[in-house]
Amino acid sequence: MKISVIIPVFKAEKYIEKCLLSLLSQTMINDIEIIAVDDHGNDNSMTIVNRLKTSHEKGSHIVTVATMQNSGAWAARNLGIKIANGEYIGFCDADDWVEKEMYEKLYNKAESTGSDWVFCNGQKVFEGNRIQKLKQYTFKSIDFDENTRKKMMTQGVAYFWTAIYKSSFLKSHDICFPNGKFSEDSYFWWVATVLSEKIACLDYNGYNYRIQPNSVSKRPDDQKANIKQGIYSKLIEYFRITGYYKRYQKELDFLYIKKGYLIPLIIEAINKAEPDLKQIDDKRKRDGIRLWRNKYLYGDLKSIVLAVAFICFPKVICRLLKSKYRADFF
Numbered sequence: 001m002k003i004s005v006i007i008p009v010f011k012a013e014k015y016i017e018k019c020l021l022s023l024l025s026q027t028m029i030n031d032i033e034i035i036a037v038d039d040h041g042n043d044n045s046m047t048i049v050n051r052l053k054t055s056h057e058k059g060s061h062i063v064t065v066a067t068m069q070n071s072g073a074w075a076a077r078n079l080g081i082k083i084a085n086g087e088y089i090g091f092c093d094a095d096d097w098v099e100k101e102m103y104e105k106l107y108n109k110a111e112s113t114g115s116d117w118v119f120c121n122g123q124k125v126f127e128g129n130r131i132q133k134l135k136q137y138t139f140k141s142i143d144f145d146e147n148t149r150k151k152m153m154t155q156g157v158a159y160f161w162t163a164i165y166k167s168s169f170l171k172s173h174d175i176c177f178p179n180g181k182f183s184e185d186s187y188f189w190w191v192a193t194v195l196s197e198k199i200a201c202l203d204y205n206g207y208n209y210r211i212q213p214n215s216v217s218k219r220p221d222d223q224k225a226n227i228k229q230g231i232y233s234k235l236i237e238y239f240r241i242t243g244y245y246k247r248y249q250k251e252l253d254f255l256y257i258k259k260g261y262l263i264p265l266i267i268e269a270i271n272k273a274e275p276d277l278k279q280i281d282d283k284r285k286r287d288g289i290r291l292w293r294n295k296y297l298y299g300d301l302k303s304i305v306l307a308v309a310f311i312c313f314p315k316v317i318c319r320l321l322k323s324k325y326r327a328d329f330f
Helices: 016-024 045-055 073-083 102-113 146-155 167-172 184-195 224-242 249-271 277-286 301-312 314-324
Strands: 003-009 032-038 062-066 088-091 117-125 131-133 163-166 199-210
Touching (some): 003 102, 016 032, 032 045, 032 073, 045 062, 062 073, 088 167, 102 163, 102 199, 146 249, 167 184, 249 277
Parallel strands (some): 032 062, 117 199
Antiparallel strands (some): 117 131, 117 163
């Protein structure tokens, strides 16, 4: 197979059929295997998967496997990576769907550029079919160099399911998803960004990302801020151990500041009646991340205003965020 597409399946009975039909309709379906990983949602999701597997004319391209017990999307994706036979590996969430030429276009781009992985554009689809294009840093594939990599790290967003990744690249570096309900996909994306020799991008809207209020990322969770910060702590630790931290310290520190520090502060402020901002700041200090010595922070007005507000006027910013947002949007 040229491409293996991995889908964690958990309580997705409303959406899984549309997701699978979009994959079974791919222009290069004869070269694709679809790995549906049952994560024990105890609904009819896998019944739908198995029906399509036996009744659809291309259903033989669906491979089913199950985690030992409900473990989360991170574990389901890692299991899929282990059994994947494709030259490239892609990921699709069970409530999303893709355009019919997406994987053929990504595969052709990967092969023509010799890239470790290739990503395209996509769009958010809200209830009522309102559409918003995903905001992503893009570049001409011929221009990928160290400067482009750094721009991806400081300006990009981890829409990991818009991409295909060379299987040999993932397995040779043992790139996988860490244990966590939140931001585990960001960890995967940033590790792949730093370790790759070449990345390419495609100006094509191929992925449809459904925004729904009941998704795991949207549900209230008292530990969400801590989990997100913990993932970025793991990211920094990983690059310190592997020796890449010194090379990309400014970029990695900015990633932590923006996504592993400021976003958890916002989540904590909005979600809790008595937010514990100090524990998040203390964790940042223990992780060795300095705020005021990062050139990227001073180039990001929104981030620096938030940082100053949380440090100098914590009660004020918490009240403002609570008054504006009923629930966090991360």
